[in-house]
Amino acid sequence: MSQPSTRAIPEPTLRRLPAYHEFLKKLRAQGKTLVSCTHISEALGVYSTQVRKDLAVTGIVGRPKTGYDIVELMRSIESFLGWDDRRSAFLAGVGSLGSAILGYRGFESHGLNIVAGFDTDPGIVGTEVHGKTILHLDRLTGLARRMHVHMGIITVPADVAQDVADRMIAGGIYAIWNFAPTSLRVPDNVVVQNENLASSLAVLSNRIANREP
Amino acid sequence: MSQPSTRAIPEPTLRRLPAYHEFLKKLRAQGKTLVSCTHISEALGVYSTQVRKDLAVTGIVGRPKTGYDIVELMRSIESFLGWDDRRSAFLAGVGSLGSAILGYRGFESHGLNIVAGFDTDPGIVGTEVHGKTILHLDRLTGLARRMHVHMGIITVPADVAQDVADRMIAGGIYAIWNFAPTSLRVPDNVVVQNENLASSLAVLSNRIANREP
DNA sequence: TAGATTGTTAATCGATTAACAATC
DNA sequence: TAGATTGTTAATCGATTAACAATC
Secondary structure: OOOOOOOOOOHHHHHHHHHHHHHHHHHHHOOOOEEOHHHHHHHHOOOHHHHHHHHHOOOOOOEOOOEEEHHHHHHHHHHHOOOOOOEEEEEEOOOHHHHHHHHOHHHHHHOEEEEEEEEOOOOOOOOEEOOEEEEEHHHHHHHHHHHOOOEEEEOOOHHHHHHHHHHHHHOOOOEEEEOOOOOOOOOOOOEEEEOOHHHHHHHHHHHHHHOOO | OOOOOOOOOOHHHHHHHHHHHHHHHHHHHOOOOEEOHHHHHHHHOOOHHHHHHHHHOOOOOOEOOOEEEHHHHHHHHHHHOOOOOOEEEEEEOOOHHHHHHHHOHHHHHHOEEEEEEEEOOOOOOOOEEOOEEEEEHHHHHHHHHHHOOOEEEEOOOHHHHHHHHHHHHHOOOOEEEEOOOOOOOOOOOOEEEEOOHHHHHHHHHHHHHHOOO
């Protein structure tokens, strides 16, 4: 096709692609060079037809009877998920969770570059956490605009999350990764990804209650 | 009906209930006593019919024209999600993310009691982190069995996550909250909730690419 | 009563699963 | 060639959305 597809990629597919990539990394470390959907299917508990459809969105083409080239498939996933790019992000709220995220090296290989942390605590502002400079929250809006940062990570308590989101949006940030347990009001052109641990815990607890013993 | 319903609660419903609860907390703080589904619907961006169905699973009954009593509804959600109970859990991997989770006070009100942390680093073993004792990983299996702990939280690097999961299961743990970016092989009677930040980032990045400017 | 809201049933939509044709 | 595997189309399933009846 000559024009870019407008059909949205299903969210479950997007969530599975990194898991496939992780599995492929293991296979590659074992010296394997080829993989079939059946193989991935058995390892991750996803129907092989589903795996095939998921992989297809990345543009990879497999070979009947042999499967996919592992390195080629990994590159295809990386490029599709934008792991080759560098997206700059600001993080607000350098508490224990914020510090953990600042220090997580895994994001670097996923195209995410957290360039600075922001907080209001005078004991933290001006220091470095995991090599990242911590600045006062009052500087977030201006710096986001000046540095063309478009992604924000919110790790502040729930009661100040909306204020932080407003400051981010005022600075031109249009993608927010929200770890505060509260929903944010944002304009239509701003995308928010909520990371709610209470929700995940609710799912796990319910599965415990309904599990076969 | 006289026997307990066997129909599983939809996962999206379970994920939304804590968000409703959070919103109700705000309303209560404002001195409100009643709430309608329309009100919740507008605040959280969920269709009011959906809200009504979600709330119904908790057993709450509303009153036409008036809506739901906020305090009663909060209690209904809390009781349905098991937030009145006390589930003991062990956490393995006291790095930055593990420490953050050990220190997160929000879990206490959600029925989760992390009783101890485990690690192999001699510099951490024997200390306390956020008031929780850190023990050597070798003691996890035995203590889980002796203390009847059935939930485990994995915050170790991907390459040792499977080993930690095996130790947990050997100790009688049958619910695992996995923060390591790898999928775990577990027996059928063990439930696993994967918390994969790379997956969430993939969804957010894709939404950025497809967003209306 | 009239009207707002709940609760429920039906229709729609989208993802998963199954069936099968194409291909190396 | 035969058979394993991909790629695609059709069927199923489950959640969301819409329609509407019940009720205070």
